[in-house]
Amino acid sequence: MKKMLSVLAVAFLGGAIALTGYIYLEDSNKHQVITTAIEQQPGFIPANFRTSDSAYFEDTPNFVTAAEKTIDAVVHVKNTAIVSAPTSLSDLFFGRQSQRAQVGTGSGVIISPDGYIVTNNHVIEGAREISITTNDNRILPATLVGTDNKTDIALLKVETDTDLPYVTFGNSDDAKVGEWVLAIGNPFNLTSTVTAGIISAKSRDLTGRYEQAFIQTDAAVNPGNSGGALVNINGELIGINTAISSRTGSYIGYAFAVPSNITRKIINDILEYGSVQTGILGVVGGSLNSELAEKYNTKETEGFYVEDIESNSGAELAGLKKGDIIKQVDNIKISKFTDMKGYLKTKQPNDVVEVKFLRNNKLNTTSVTLAKRTTTNFGIVGTLKEPSKDELKKFKLDYGLKIEKLTENQRLRDAWIQNGIKEGTIVTKINNQKIYNIDDVERIKSELSPYEAVTVEIINSNGEKEKYYFQN
Known part of the structure; x- marks a missing residue:
């Protein structure tokens, strides 16, 4: 009997232990299942909760405000x-x-x-x-x-009886490559249309003559957009859309705008003076690259290399010399000529700019007072310059420009020389219009059609008037 009770006690104890272990294992498994579910749950949250969508859109550019302010x-x-x-x-x-x-x-x-x-x-x-x-x-x-x-x-x-909505000017010098911009215009005779893109490049020159310093953008610009606005994300005007680069005449990804700082300066000059006032440094040269760096024996491949200095110019008075490499004007880095040309187009004669330049591998700084531009190029003749009063008085004239440099066109140059026309000769009229300053020449140039005949009146060395006729 005692033996039987011992066996039952051992069996009961074993069953209790087994049951306790089973319960423990069941609890452990339940705990593991819950833990796994919690770990997987975040993977599904973005599809079901607005908070994640909002976080996403906060990182996405929003053009609504800029469009509403400008359209x-x-x-x-x-x-x-x-x-x-x-x-x-x-x-x-x-x-x-x-x-x-x-x-x-x-x-x-x-x-x-x-x-x-x-x-x-x-x-x-x-x-x-x-x-x-x-x-x-x-x-x-x-x-x-x-x-x-x-x-x-x-x-x-x-003229209108009510105030019109208008765009405020931004600082185009502060615009950065990669920055979002909107192009707003009226292509295809539609009402105002908005397209978006980024600034692809700055200081672009499309002429090859360093006459422009466009902002390049990949915002869609089509025929009819010319004269429209290029604005930043704040709705500030940073450019006037002007041109597209296209073989078909339609948008293919390259559009160009006149920077707002240049535009504002042009407008102020027109309102105050009636014509554009241009301030010049008085340096002659060009952009550096690997080929020119080797030619000029320098390691610099960026900047403006000074090949010559105009006499009595601000550059000469400030101590700039042939061989200097201009690296910065005020806070504008000069990598190429159009960087400098574009910035100087925002300046007036008598403005003072700070120029940083390399000389003998040493960085120097000087202040240059910009002079008024007194020369212009008239292709048939060459470079014309406003003469002094004494130079005009010699021929009893109160108008005319002198030939500072004859045209580089060899055929025309030879023709002038054969007729006794040389540098220093006074040109008095173009197309029978008296010329008093370079603005007159610029105006006449703008009025010429591509195949229009041109007449040039000059005063020869004997003080006699001679007229020459050119047919394009």
Whole structure:
């Protein structure tokens, strides 16, 4: 009996131990399942909770504010010009020339509540009538205040009883490559249209003559966008859309805008002086690269290499010399000529700029007072310069420009020399218009058609007037 009880006690104890172990294992397994579920759960949260979507959109560019601030300040510009129509048989018979109205369109940007509008010169060039259409479909007549064909900027004015929405200027010098921008214009005769992109490059020159310093963007710009706004993410104007690079005439990813700092300076000059005032350093040279660095025996491949200094210029007075390499003007890094040219276009004569330059591998700093530009290039003749009063008095004249350098076209140069025309000769008229300053020459150049004949009147060494005729 005692033996039986011992066996039962051992069996009971074993069962209790087994049951306790089973319960413990069951609890442990339940705990593991819950833990695994919790670890997997976050993977599904973004699909079900708004908080994660909001975090995502906070990192995504939002163009709504910039568009709302600017879209109503961009207008459609209509230009009506009178052009010669194809000559018909009856026109030939009666000796008449047919004319017809030609309509051109583009965009414009309102820059003040009282109705000043900036656009491209090529949008309104040759216009007899100009009108603008606002984004709320109001049509207003516009008058031309002034233009600058070099930068392709024109200023218009409309009269209205109410204040107009307008865009504020931003600082285009602060714009960075890779920064988001919006292009706003009226392509294809639509109302204001917004496209987005980034700044692809700065200080772009499309002419090869270092005359421009465009902002390049990949925002879609099409025919009709010319004169429209390029704005930053804050809705500030940083450029006027001007050109596209395309084999078809339509957008392929390269668009160019005149920087806002240049635009603002052009507008201020037109309003204050009636023409653009250009301040120059007085240096002659070009951009460095590997080939030129080897030629000039320098390790520098960026910067502006000074090949010559204009006499009595601000550069000469400030101590700049041939062989110096300009690396910075004020806070603008100079990697190539267009960096410097673009920045100086925002400056006036008599402005003072700080120039950092390398000389004998040592960085130096000097202050240069910009001089007024007194020379211009007139291809048929060469470089023309405003003469001193004494030089004009010698020929009893109060107008005319002197030939500082004859044209580089060898055929024309030889023709001038054979006729006794040399550097220092005074040019008095172009196309029968007296020229008093370089602005007169620039105006005449802008009015010339590609195949128009040109007459040039000069004073020879004997003080006699001679007239030369050129047919392009």
